[in-house]
Amino acid sequence: MMSESPVAPRVRFAPSPTGYLHVGGARTALFNWLFARHFGGTFILRIEDTDFERSSEDMVEGILEGMRWIGLNWDEGPFYQSKRLDLYRQTAEKLLASGHAYYCFCTKEELEKRRAEAAAAGRPPMYDRRCRQIDPAVASARKASGEACAVRFAVPEEGSTSFDDAVFGKVEFANAEIEDFVLLRSDGIPTYHLSVVADDIDMRLTHIIRGADHISNTPKQVLQYRALGAPLPVFAHVPLILGPDKTRLSKRHGATSVMAYKDMGIVPEAFRNFLALLGWTPGPAYKDREIFNSEELVQLFSLEGISKSNAVFDNDKLAWFNTEYIRAYSAEKLLPLIEEEWGKTGFTPERPKEEILSTIDLVKPRARNLKDFAGAFRAYFCDRFEYDPAAVAKFLKEESVRHLLAELASRYESSAELSEASAEQTLRAFAEEKGIKAGALINGARVALTGQAVAPSLFAVMVNLGRERTVRRLALAPRIA
Known part of the structure; x- marks a missing residue:
């Protein structure tokens, strides 16, 4: 089976800290975590922070906080790409030495002008490969003299590049449609295409589970694997998450940051259960079930259960999961979560713990979220409350x-x-x-x-x-x- 592996799998979640952990990223992380736990493998966390202008420590901490809240513990990492630049440059040198890459001396202005001309003429605005014609010895001399240059991958001009995807089956791209993409910029900073392959090979990843929006990147990465003589991992591209109007999930549909749902009073296990079922099903034997605890999700998860169709993020459904989990939780399990909500509002209950626990049991069947315990239910815990x-x-x-x-x-x-x-x-x-x-x-x-x-x-x-x-x-x- 595509999802099986003769060795314990090694998978990764590799967010870019240019924003907080969002719903799509959290779902990708969860699928990787479930897969690793199901097969007794390794879940690696890698921070892709080479966009130095947009990345920040606050965003990194926000990502880690979001993962901790959902309950996704990692086995290795976090590794930071900003500290691994030597690896990427060495990988680029290997590709240059084997003739799979070349120096490109075109300036940004020249490239923009040619793209505009191509677009005006109705041609694809792809790089015209002119620097590929430069004799490698001449190119090396120009670089040695201090001329600024990038490094591009030499995509085969004929044929096609294909890979077997665990979700979508065989995926194939004509090489003529793949641009000679940049590996290293002129400032020596790697592009995503180079750093992700260098890291995935170095970290011995067996499976790459990520969003379907990465499918168009995959042939560029497959070409590098082959050029470097490295075995291909299993690729599994998971469907996108859409809003109720079937467009790409965005802020106009409501919160997209995972921690925003924590602030709304969502129970972490409810969010994890809801997220797991966005684009994955546990099989026909469980078609009438929706509530699964973490152990069950780990036991049942497989790549075969991932749908080809895009998933829809339904806030009403998430609210239903939340109420079900709150009702099922014991008062003892709810109390620390409720106390956190009380702390946010500066509220202090005026009843002893035993009475607080019995009160939680009384009101939890009517709770929509954890915030109710600091709002609508305040009268049950103290005499300082407001009348609706x-x-x-x-x-x-x-x-x-x-x-x-x-x-x-x-x-x-x-x-x-x-x-x-x-x-x-x-x-x-x-x-x-x-x-x-x-x-x-x-x-x-x-x-x-x-x-x-x-x-x-x-x-x-x-x-x-x-x-x-x-x-x-x-x-x-x-x-x-």
């Missing part, structure tokens, strides 16, 4: 209801116990006595106790808050603004 104006306007607009709730408070204060059954019995008996529908008191009490129109069972809330808080908050009903 819409809920007040809807359920506490009648002064009579407010005063009845205050009177109901005294009934609870004098009752022998406060259980769900006794709390409900007390309220319904009080409503019957006053000739009012129980629903009006239930809805009003819910707002008075939690500040919200929607909450778990009112009587479960009362028991959770305890008699003292329940009585105090109901007694305040007439004064709620």
Whole structure:
């Protein structure tokens, strides 16, 4: 099988730190991580930071932070291309020595002029290979004299370059359509095409799993592998991630930075599960399942499950995954995540840990995200909370209801116990006595106790808050603004 390997695979994730870790990059990293873990291989992290103007330490840390949040631990690295320039220059020298590369003395201005002329004439704006005609000895002498030059790969002028892709099958490009691409710029800085091949060979990578937008780069890399006498890795190009409108995922569809989803209150395992299913399926035996923990994803992952079709990033689906994971998490597992949200808002709960844990269990079925625990659910954890104006306007607009709730408070204060059954019995008996529908008191009490129109069972809330808080908050009903 294409995804199998006689030796433990070596794969890599190689982001460029010109931006934070985005959704597409995170999915690529996840697929490589799952593949390595499935086969007991090695997952390597390489930072492709040779774009010195746009790369930054902050971006590197942002990428590492995003990977840690998703739970993607690497086995080797991070390696930085900026510290491996000698390797790239040595690789270029090998290609020059074997006749697979040549010096190009064309200036940037000359190249731009010729491209414009070609475009005006309806020709592909490709390099015309004129420096390829220079005798190598003459070219070397010109370089030795100090003339600025780049190094270009000499693409065969006839035939084609092909490779077998684990996702798309055989992919072939006519060599006539491949430009003599630059390997080293005149300042000695490598291009992506050179550095990626030199690193992948040096790091003994067996599989290259990356986005389908790299397919057009692959023939240039295959040519270098062959010129250097190195065995080809298995290439697997994964489908792109699109927005709901089927265009390339971008900021107009919402957040694309992975850490933005953390800030939205998404649980990391929910994001990982959602991401894994963007362009991959575990097989027909699991067609009715969508929730998979990390161990299951590792066990089931294979390149054969990757789709040829582009994936669609559905924010509503991610929200569904998040609610499912929050419900499934134990209170103990949720607590540190919730505490992080509380820390962001400067919120301190006013209840002991045991009560906090039982409260998390009470409200988590209604949580959309972790931010709810610092927002809509604040009333469950302390007495400093705000009332939703819409809920007040809807359920506490009648002064009579407010005063009845205050009177109901005294009934609870004098009752022998406060259980769900006794709390409900007390309220319904009080409503019957006053000739009012129980629903009006239930809805009003819910707002008075939690500040919200929607909450778990009112009587479960009362028991959770305890008699003292329940009585105090109901007694305040007439004064709620």
